[in-house]
Amino acid sequence: MKVALFVPCFVDAFFPEAGIATLELLEKLGCEVDYPLQQTCCGQPMANSGCEKDAAATEQLFVDNFAGYEYIVTPSGSCTHHIRDHLTAIEQTDTVRQVRTRTMELVEFLHDVLKVKALPWARFPHKVGLHNSCGTLRALRTASMSEIDEPFFSKPMDLLNMVRDIEFVMPARPDECCGFGGTFSVGEEPVSARMGYDKVRDHKQAGAEYIVSADSSCLMHQQGCARRLGLDLKFIHIAQILNGAAA
């Protein structure tokens, strides 16, 4: 199966290990992975700031890079949400529509398309707090939401449960937003920081050694908060654990 890999701008710049792990994991699972070299960004930062017009050219570049692939996989829930739900600054041609519907977040792809049942190389003997970003949770619906009385389900947890010796700890507020929110993180810095502090403290009091997420942006924010607070917490992208990272 051939897939194209989209590595978002901040993953490229700050969390290349998440991109590398994604690539290696997809290859281990039998995919042939292309990485279109002219890719940059999906346009989310501009669109979420109200500047859809400024996002248009970036969105067009995204479509141009990924047109023609059957699957476009990215280790970012928020970008996937933007592409599928908000990539509307450009004319909606058939190609655009196709690229939009074919873009999948990594967990979605592993769970729903590859239907992964085993990860024999994966072992992570640590206490882990799972952070489902609001994008993956409420937009992409990769897990059940506490506001709705629906039966419990969690695609990321299904995958993480295939990892040997992993142990989950539950924070008191499992799906409260961590406060990154894109430009909110600087545009509303006081509340953003407070939300991040509350989030990492919650995971810490639950006993987490690691916080794992499908979104590096959330992790970047939480890590910044934890470090400033002097909390002994480590942060890791889900791709890394599934790919066999030991720590």
Next chain:
Amino acid sequence: MKAVDHVAGSKKFLASEDHVSFHDRRLWDLRQGRDAQMRAIPEWQELRTLASQIKEHTLGQLDHYLEMFERNATANGVKVHWARDGEEHNRIVHEILSQRGVTSLVKSKSMLTEECEMRPYLEARGIAVVETDLGERIQQLDDEMPSHVVVPAVHKLSRDVAKVFADKLGTDPANADPYYLAEQQRETTRPIILGAGAGMTGCNFAVAETGAVVVCTNEGNADLSANVPPLHIASIGIEKLIPRQEDLGVFVRLLSRSALGSPITQYTSHFRAPREGGEMHFILVDNGRSARLAMDDFWYSLKCIRCSACMNTCPVYRRSGGISYGAVYSGPIGAIIDPSFDLKKYSGLPFASTLNGSCTNVCPVRINIHEQIYRWRQIIAEQHQLSYAKTMAMKMAGHILQHPMVYRTASDMAGIALKVLPRGLSYLPLNVWGRQRENPVPPAESFRQWYLKNRKQDTSA
């Protein structure tokens, strides 16, 4: 009119750990109360859908239902008035009161009357107005807007209330016991209720087929305000209409469960006709609602039943407090209706959000709140209401990210200490990021650099 600075307001609120931690915990408790009620009612999602459909149906024929309501209320002996805006509403109220020589008015909670700024209008004309709801009374005495539509003084601690009451009511400044304070409010307000010339209430639901107004309180202060004085005036936003009496079953079952996690408010009061020897007036108020009805992206906000579930769940509201929004309506619902009152003044509110979507999930009438917040951002940007700095940052980001060569040059990290974010990420200024967080540490190489070293492929581009 300057834009409301939510960030500054939030910083002020966050400066007091006692206040913000209580506020956050208290409202999260209410959210959890709502969750427990939801789990106890197997038909919860169906009720939400019914409520949404009934409201949508009503708003689709609002003129028809308003006329029906007026006809029935009039036949019941109620005098019905219409007000285009807040100013007209206030004039009508004043006319009714002054014609009858009323100089003392008591009222129960009504966000609409706050919208109309009725109290200062009447007070300037010699009519004393006393709020009977405890939370509203605290705010009135403190000369501050209510911060929450259901619990107006939730941002205050009991010691703050003790100070207000000591200053304004002469209570014991050293006594911050809530029971004592509530009793003081009861004792000082009661004589005013007993001597008032008129009582005003708001309206939770206006039933078209019977001409009745329904008001939900926990204190019974609407019942006091309406049943003790000889004259009752109810202010009704035109979006409060529902078609049938039996529709109340859906809304009354959803309202208090969503708001407070209790099955029903202590008093659900129905006013259909004046009592023998009494007088009743209804004022139907537009004040921008019919204009909002015409907005394709935002008319859904008119379904709102003012339950406050969105505020209770909102992680931003809980940590910034309602006062920081500078408007009658705060939190998520405020973010989507306030810009329709004044786009410039409230241009910052749709950005006081992470677009996390929790509000939409708890809304009993299924308003797509977070989607409307996103849409307002586009309008605010189009209308040049973004800050200059933000506009420039977005233009620059857009320029860099659309040109792969420019982006890659900007991203080149090799051996350079992180002083500024890669220009493609310049919309996250590090001096702001770094106030309360450590800056992200740049890796030795970017993904792209690693890829070219380890996996280079000849892809045509």
Next chain:
Amino acid sequence: MSSRDSILASIRAAGRTPTGHPQVPTFDQYHPVALERFQTSLELIGGRWQAPEPDIMELAPFVRRLFPDGTRFCSVVPEVASDYELSSFRQPAELAQVDVGVVRARFGVAETGSLWISEAEYRINALGYLPQHLVALLDPEDLVGNLHHAYQREDFRQARYCVLMSGPSATADIEGVLIRGAQGVRSLTVIPWARPR
């Protein structure tokens, strides 16, 4: 153009497409008529359920015993004698002197522990709110299962004023502390007692 006409015109100009009014079910399967359910719901919202001893013939002494310190009873039910002639009240405000009001609810709602009371029951509406305490008689036969059933009743259409009273007056406006007996009655006591036949 009058304000009325201008508002209606503005609404029509909004151009919203009418949609259908949904059928509202009564959800009976979840909410049976049950006195026990009423009692639990009532107590949840701060009301008191006081069933008299099974063999008592006279209700009045039982009610009086519930309020040993209360001397001024204003009753509008035949079962309990009133300390006041109702006609002696010229203004509703005068009911503020009453310690205990006694009224009969027309019906109750099991789902929420609510009592339905109108001006026909109160005689003077303020009786439900100005006395310090309220006692309400409820015939156990006068019960509906849930609010959907309540709102199908004609009673609402005939009453000028009516209330679904669910417990005593309450507030939690000061630091979230729940206070029963805010501005209205400090307590609500419900006594199961059949209607006079």
